[in-house]
Amino acid sequence: MTTAPYARPQHSGPLHPGPLQDLPGYDPGAAPLEVGGLQVEFPATRSRPRADVVSGATFRVASGRTLAVVGESGSGKSLTARAVMGLLPHGARVTDGHARLCGVDLLGLPDRQARSLRGRHIAMVFQDALAALNPVVPVGHQIAEVYRVHGCTGRREAFDRAVAMLARVGIPEPAVRAGHYPHQFSGGMRQRVMIAMALALTPRVLIADEPTTALDVTVQAQILGLLKSLKDQHGLSLVLISHDLSVVAGTADRVAVMYGGRVVEEAAADDLYARPAHPYTRALLDAVPRRGHRGRPLAALPGAPPDPARPPGGCPFRPRCSLAQADCAVPPPLETVGPGHLSACHRSQEVSAR
Amino acid sequence: MARHILRRLLMTIPVVLGTTLIIFAAVYALPGDPVQTLAGPDRAVTPAMAEALRAHYRLDEPFLVQYGHYLAGLAQGDFGIDFNETPVSSLIAAGWPVTVRLALMTWVIQALVGVGLGVLAAVRAGRATDFAILGGSTLILAVPYFITAYVAQIVLGDRLGWFPVSGIDEGWPRSYLVPALCLALLGVPEVARLTRASVLENLHAEFVDTAVAKGAGRLRVLVGHVLRNSLIPVVSMLGLTLGTLMSGTILIEGIFNLPGLGYQAFQGIQQHNGPVVVGISTLLVLTFLLINLIVDVLYVVIDPRIRLD
Numbered sequence: 136m137t138t139a140p141y142a143r144p145q146h147s148g149p150l151h152p153g154p155l156q157d158l159p160g161y162d163p164g165a166a167p168l169e170v171g172g173l174q175v176e177f178p179a180t181r182s183r184p185r186a187d188v189v190s191g192a193t194f195r196v197a198s199g200r201t202l203a204v205v206g207e208s209g210s211g212k213s214l215t216a217r218a219v220m221g222l223l224p225h226g227a228r229v230t231d232g233h234a235r236l237c238g239v240d241l242l243g244l245p246d247r248q249a250r251s252l253r254g255r256h257i258a259m260v261f262q263d264a265l266a267a268l269n270p271v272v273p274v275g276h277q278i279a280e281v282y283r284v285h286g287c288t289g290r291r292e293a294f295d296r297a298v299a300m301l302a303r304v305g306i307p308e309p310a311v312r313a314g315h316y317p318h319q320f321s322g323g324m325r326q327r328v329m330i331a332m333a334l335a336l337t338p339r340v341l342i343a344d345e346p347t348t349a350l351d352v353t354v355q356a357q358i359l360g361l362l363k364s365l366k367d368q369h370g371l372s373l374v375l376i377s378h379d380l381s382v383v384a385g386t387a388d389r390v391a392v393m394y395g396g397r398v399v400e401e402a403a404a405d406d407l408y409a410r411p412a413h414p415y416t417r418a419l420l421d422a423v424p425r426r427g428h429r430g431r432p433l434a435a436l437p438g439a440p441p442d443p444a445r446p447p448g449g450c451p452f453r454p455r456c457s458l459a460q461a462d463c464a465v466p467p468p469l470e471t472v473g474p475g476h477l478s479a480c481h482r483s484q485e486v487s488a489r
Numbered sequence: 490m491a492r493h494i495l496r497r498l499l500m501t502i503p504v505v506l507g508t509t510l511i512i513f514a515a516v517y518a519l520p521g522d523p524v525q526t527l528a529g530p531d532r533a534v535t536p537a538m539a540e541a542l543r544a545h546y547r548l549d550e551p552f553l554v555q556y557g558h559y560l561a562g563l564a565q566g567d568f569g570i571d572f573n574e575t576p577v578s579s580l581i582a583a584g585w586p587v588t589v590r591l592a593l594m595t596w597v598i599q600a601l602v603g604v605g606l607g608v609l610a611a612v613r614a615g616r617a618t619d620f621a622i623l624g625g626s627t628l629i630l631a632v633p634y635f636i637t638a639y640v641a642q643i644v645l646g647d648r649l650g651w652f653p654v655s656g657i658d659e660g661w662p663r664s665y666l667v668p669a670l671c672l673a674l675l676g677v678p679e680v681a682r683l684t685r686a687s688v689l690e691n692l693h694a695e696f697v698d699t700a701v702a703k704g705a706g707r708l709r710v711l712v713g714h715v716l717r718n719s720l721i722p723v724v725s726m727l728g729l730t731l732g733t734l735m736s737g738t739i740l741i742e743g744i745f746n747l748p749g750l751g752y753q754a755f756q757g758i759q760q761h762n763g764p765v766v767v768g769i770s771t772l773l774v775l776t777f778l779l780i781n782l783i784v785d786v787l788y789v790v791i792d793p794r795i796r797l798d
Contacts, residue, residue: 220701220702221701222698222701222702224693225693250704250705250706251704252704253701253702253703253704254702254703254704254705255704258702258703259702261695261698261699263695266694266695266696267695267696267698267699268696268699269696269699269700269714269717269718270696270718270793270794271717271718271721271791271792271793271794272713272714272717273793277699280700280703280705280713281703281704284703284704284705284706284709285704316793316794318793318794329699332699332703333702
């Protein structure tokens, strides 16, 4: 049955008037998502000193565009996303900054209102779909729950729309598959289910946290392609979190590179790849294997990322940076170094000139 | 599913054979001469009379032959006749409803209170409520339940007079409430602890984040996602508990004078009334096996990841 054409809910249609417009700060002209000066800390406990895990993340994603947030484990990219979604792990808390969804600051909203936005105007896809789906509930019901939670439809219709969503993300026999449990799907199909769930109400912003890391390379390409085409169809803004610059390359319009809890460089993807203006970005790019470099050893970045409980002071990359000098003890601000190109490095000119 | 159930039923056959054999052997090995008990404590038994009694109850035949006769009867639903010429089945018919009521009531209390406290402790983990529940459950476990039962009997039954002291004259539920509560004290801490551990484990599962990211409220996340997963081990434990409760009521039935199966079995042992002991034990074993089977089937219903066959 229901592979019938799926009526896309309008953002401000009469059927489900979104609550976004009524919230303080709403500005239809604002960027769909803008994060500024975000700081997240784990307060000190008896066994552990205080740790700044995100110390000033700043980026914005334009309407209908893809922003990739790139960084290694511990760079604070996932925690930034979790802070935006209100999903910080136990103990972590936001100490400063804002995360505005069309001008509405998500971090300052009362819980009830923040909840009404989650799943409807901003949604998230997680890395490990097997863990992120409830193992004992059929996937159709898990998708239908989005409609139920936001009071859009009755039980029956919610399920039908869930089936339609499954069809939309390319799951064959969606009416049958909707009754299946997560463990009965392959990894790629599970991630499609996650995407169907996240896009059920056509949010403005989709955060995808390492959506393809757990998948085979061929399936990776399919999922990235699916995300891209759904993004284009619905005019979503996509925040793609990844540790892999090559995954990001074909998908992102802009790239923000995070290191030690802050954004160290942000630029249009082509520009960033062609003229990195931060030594960390350059080091990352040098470590990517490419054609024509066969037989030469890959550049490896020595050292380890900073311990958030004991930041080096000044530029977080200083201890591993080949260009570091005395003035790097003063933290470099994120500054414009070219058209639409931001970098937090005192030596950005030097880096891009190489 | 049907095949699985059938196979499980077939598997119960050797279990029934084995357990009945053990029970039968145990009763056979009881010290004392059943003939003396049959005739009465102070009466001299003439050899002729003893012979007649032995022949009547087949006590003169070898052990395995006796057992064979018993099994043959059992297969036809006949639990035999006890040494007072009463069919064991009529004793069972009298005691069964009492024990079932007591066990079920205890079980419901255990499930509701245990799961409730367990969830509460998990949600408030590390805070005063949690410590109170954990500490309280340790305390309850440390006190033997027959002491609690006697105290409850004296205080609630005798001093305050809120409930009958003993017997089932006032019927269900009044006569059963205090015994059921005392018996439930034994299981509540276990259920609460298992529930707490299981809820804590699922509270930080990633699918909980997914539910929050959907915009689901706290209650919906807790009930629809956390509990739905946490109750899987709890349900299987509760199922097995029901089986043990059926046979675990002996002491409480004794204290509160409830004429249930346990009470009858106890009397049977005291009177060397073999058929009663064997009959009731067999019935309890069968009940236990049946409940186990139901729990197994239920397990598949609540946890779709489990495959049969």
